[in-house]
Amino acid sequence: MITTQQISDLLNYKSTDYPVVSFYINTDLRHTTIDKIRIVAKDLIKSRRDEIEKSELGHDQKEALKKDFEKILDYVNNLIVQGNQRGLAIFSNRGGQFWQTFSLPQKTKNAIIVDPDPYVRPLLGILNQYHRFCFAIVDRRKAEVYEYYMGEIMDITELFSADVPGKVRIAGWYGLEEKRVMRHIDHHAQEHFKRVANFLFQLHSVRNFDYFILGGQSEYLPEFERHLHPYVADRICERIDTTPHAWDINKIKSVIQETESRLNNERYNQMVDELITDAGKGNRAVTGLDGVLKAANIGNIRLLLIEEDVVLPGRECFSCGYLSRDEEVCPVCGAKTEPMDDLFDEIVENTVNYNGSFYQIPKGTKLSEHGGIGAFLRFNA
Numbered sequence: 001m002i003t004t005q006q007i008s009d010l011l012n013y014k015s016t017d018y019p020v021v022s023f024y025i026n027t028d029l030r031h032t033t034i035d036k037i038r039i040v041a042k043d044l045i046k047s048r049r050d051e052i053e054k055s056e057l058g059h060d061q062k063e064a065l066k067k068d069f070e071k072i073l074d075y076v077n078n079l080i081v082q083g084n085q086r087g088l089a090i091f092s093n094r095g096g097q098f099w100q101t102f103s104l105p106q107k108t109k110n111a112i113i114v115d116p117d118p119y120v121r122p123l124l125g126i127l128n129q130y131h132r133f134c135f136a137i138v139d140r141r142k143a144e145v146y147e148y149y150m151g152e153i154m155d156i157t158e159l160f161s162a163d164v165p166g167k168v169r170i171a172g173w174y175g176l177e178e179k180r181v182m183r184h185i186d187h188h189a190q191e192h193f194k195r196v197a198n199f200l201f202q203l204h205s206v207r208n209f210d211y212f213i214l215g216g217q218s219e220y221l222p223e224f225e226r227h228l229h230p231y232v233a234d235r236i237c238e239r240i241d242t243t244p245h246a247w248d249i250n251k252i253k254s255v256i257q258e259t260e261s262r263l264n265n266e267r268y269n270q271m272v273d274e275l276i277t278d279a280g281k282g283n284r285a286v287t288g289l290d291g292v293l294k295a296a297n298i299g300n301i302r303l304l305l306i307e308e309d310v311v312l313p314g315r316e317c318f319s320c321g322y323l324s325r326d327e328e329v330c331p332v333c334g335a336k337t338e339p340m341d342d343l344f345d346e347i348v349e350n351t352v353n354y355n356g357s358f359y360q361i362p363k364g365t366k367l368s369e370h371g372g373i374g375a376f377l378r379f380n381a
């Protein structure tokens with residue numbers, strides 16, 4: 001699982017005198033094969049290695065970069081593409097002494113960048129689309145806590161308070177005894193709730209969750225929630241009736257995924273509605289391929305919405321980057337344009353290069369009625 005720590009390590013990484021290699025490759029096995037992935041990696045690295053060889057970098061830097069390249073190639077040659085992995089990002093520096101890999105749930109553009117800093121924009125473009133969940137299941141004596149991010153789940157810990165009596169078994173003759181026992185349980189349960197609440201807050205301050213899902217029985221969940229820190233309480237997106245140890249990890253994962261997809265659908269539908277409304281009013285938004293192309297060609301896309309798995313061939317001018325459906329001569333610089341397999345992919349790349357971001361929208365929203373593409377703009381063109 002990609003941890004918050006890993007992301008912040010990467011973002012804060014500074015290489016003083018050796019360039020960082022940032023490597024991205026598409027590993028979507030629905031559209032490519034493992035052999036092709038290896039060939040693409042080898043070609044990318046070879047061309048960059050030749051350039052580096054001819055460059056003015058010092059001997060030590062060149063040697064370190066060679067080791068970075070070798071390590072990346074080794075990694076790709078031994079890569080096993082897991083279930084829903086569609087892309088891979090690798091960052092290497094000082095001959096692989098700094099080394100990070102990210103398995104991504106979306107395809108990425110193949111690229112290798114050698115630069116003083118890690119090239120993180122495409123990675124962040126993907127990571128920004130996913131939320132980090134914490135699922136805490138509590139009862140009056142136990143708690144189970146899970147972290148979920150980008151399709152992966154991790155059992156964080158199990159808290160167990162052995163000193164809480166299970167049930168009230170003895171009812172005193174006068175009812176007095178029962179009251180005393182109830183209070184006793186209450187006190188212990190409250191202490192347990194407090195500890196769990198405190199644990200979640202500590203965990204949140206490190207993991208920075210976007211959402212919390214609470215599991216528990218409705219009769220005591222509100223009691224537990226009273227102990228939650230506002231930072232945690234404000235992020236509760238779902239309450240589910242269950243008890244600790246009732247479900248195995250696969251069931252827990254699927255419960256979180258249902259919540260995730262509900263939240264995503266709400267968010268995507270809202271974004272698409274806003275886009276269509278703004279575009280209708282001419283308020284810094286466009287829908288449909290032609291409007292988006294026009295905006296892309298002047299670096300005017302702030303946020304691109306693009307429907308999943310839409311592919312359309314097009315043309316690109318390699319000398320100035322102009323994109324079009326079918327213009328063979330670039331109207332900007334006059335160069336001959338080249339055919340591209342996937343124009344949508346090029347628009348995403350263009351957006352990211354101009355510091356815009358993008359969301360892949362699942363099929364089934366109103367975006368489909370607008371050619372599967374639209375964009376919020378920086379200014380009215």
Ligand SMILES: [Zn+2]
Pocket residue numbers: 317318319320321322330331332333334335
């Ligand atoms: Zn051009």
